[in-house]
Amino acid sequence: MKITKVRAVSYKVQNAMTGWKTSLGGHDTHEMIFLRVDTDEKASGVGIASPGAIFISGDTGTNHLELINNRFGPAIVGADPFDLEGIIARLDSIVHGAERAKAGIDLALHDLMGKALGVPCNRLFGGVVHPRVRVTRLMGMYEPKEMAEKSRALAERGYTALKLKVGTTVREDVERVKRVREAVGPEVTITIDFNQACSPKEAIRTVNAMEPYDVALVEQPVKATDLKGMALVRQSVSPLVMADEAVNSATEALKIVEAGAADVISLKIPKMGGIFKARKAAAVCEAAGIEYLVGTAPGSRLLDAANVHLAASLRNLRLPCEIGEFERMANDPCAGLEIVNGFSSPPERPGLGIEVDLARVGLAE
Numbered sequence: 001m002k003i004t005k006v007r008a009v010s011y012k013v014q015n016a017m018t019g020w021k022t023s024l025g026g027h028d029t030h031e032m033i034f035l036r037v038d039t040d041e042k043a044s045g046v047g048i049a050s051p052g053a054i055f056i057s058g059d060t061g062t063n064h065l066e067l068i069n070n071r072f073g074p075a076i077v078g079a080d081p082f083d084l085e086g087i088i089a090r091l092d093s094i095v096h097g098a099e100r101a102k103a104g105i106d107l108a109l110h111d112l113m114g115k116a117l118g119v120p121c122n123r124l125f126g127g128v129v130h131p132r133v134r135v136t137r138l139m140g141m142y143e144p145k146e147m148a149e150k151s152r153a154l155a156e157r158g159y160t161a162l163k164l165k166v167g168t169t170v171r172e173d174v175e176r177v178k179r180v181r182e183a184v185g186p187e188v189t190i191t192i193d194f195n196q197a198c199s200p201k202e203a204i205r206t207v208n209a210m211e212p213y214d215v216a217l218v219e220q221p222v223k224a225t226d227l228k229g230m231a232l233v234r235q236s237v238s239p240l241v242m243a244d245e246a247v248n249s250a251t252e253a254l255k256i257v258e259a260g261a262a263d264v265i266s267l268k269i270p271k272m273g274g275i276f277k278a279r280k281a282a283a284v285c286e287a288a289g290i291e292y293l294v295g296t297a298p299g300s301r302l303l304d305a306a307n308v309h310l311a312a313s314l315r316n317l318r319l320p321c322e323i324g325e326f327e328r329m330a331n332d333p334c335a336g337l338e339i340v341n342g343f344s345s346p347p348e349r350p351g352l353g354i355e356v357d358l359a360r361v362g363l364a365e
């Protein structure tokens with residue numbers, strides 16, 4: 001089997017929960033890149049790339065389209081789609097970084113290989129260890145009262161894990177967590193995500209002031225580059241500390257381990273360059289004996305299907321994962337994944353297992 005054609009198009013997904021933001025900023029639309037890979041046999045695959053917010057990723061949809069259509073596509077036409085290691089090495093030799101665009105190719109190839117074999121794509125990387133994965137829903141940084149109301153609504157729908165975006169002042173952040181805890185009751189697992197907002201001492205002071213409200217996990221409290229500061233936070237607070245922006249690869253996962261900077265690593269398919277590379281970072285965590293979970297970029301069922309295929313395959317997964325953000329998107333062109341009582345299961349159809357409305361995204365031909 002040989003790849004004959006690769007095409008990418010831009011599609012804007014609307015966030016139905018307006019005003020959503022983190023300590024770094026926010027926006028109500030997310031530009032996603034859908035791409036299609038065809039072969040000389042009947043099988044084809046559809047992937048999705050998430051450029052993310054430019055203030056985090058440095059990427060844009062325009063540069064993703066340029067990379068996929070003009071550089072990655074031509075470089076892999078003629079290749080056997082099952083030669084994944086070789087294809088990814090090829091992409092790495094053409095462009096340094098740009099992992100979010102490479103992740104789109106990786107997902108399309110997983111979809112294609114699964115469809116060619118008639119199996120869900122998790123069969124390509126070890127199968128399902130966790131048939132059901134508990135879902136963490138993300139909550140943007142709103143005023144404390146509004147955050148509590150929105151959180152209660154999610155808890156009432158069966159979600160048992162919430163991640164709250166924080167990072168303004170100690171007083172406000174503590175108030176956010178207090179109000180949410182009072183609204184959702186004692187059983188819900190609460191993560192807070194600072195998105196790098198604090199100095200180490202500020203983070204320690206804030207997290208320790210939240211002690212009565214039982215925060216389970218503290219995500220990226222300090223600058224991504226400040227591994228010493230993260231190690232200090234980790235030693236000074238009782239919740240687990242998770243690295244997100246600080247870890248974009250297996251190599252950076254190893255640096256976190258060496259620095260003792262986190263208890264948990266957030267594996268994300270877009271930032272890490274796809275399922276294949278995210279599993280290499282997962283192997284570093286397993287070898288080092290630190291925890292991981294699957295994080296996400298908000299977008300489509302297609303991306304969240306990839307997330308749940310990955311999460312379900314992770315042998316040491318213990319923590320809830322970010323698999324439900326498609327629910328707050330108003331115009332997802334995909335179907336075939338739903339959250340049931342706060343849990344997600346990998347689709348059983350071939351490939352990523354999602355029906356993509358190809359005409360709607362502009363990839364019907």
Ligand SMILES: [Mg+2]
Pocket residue numbers: 193195219220244245
């Ligand atoms: Mg994060």
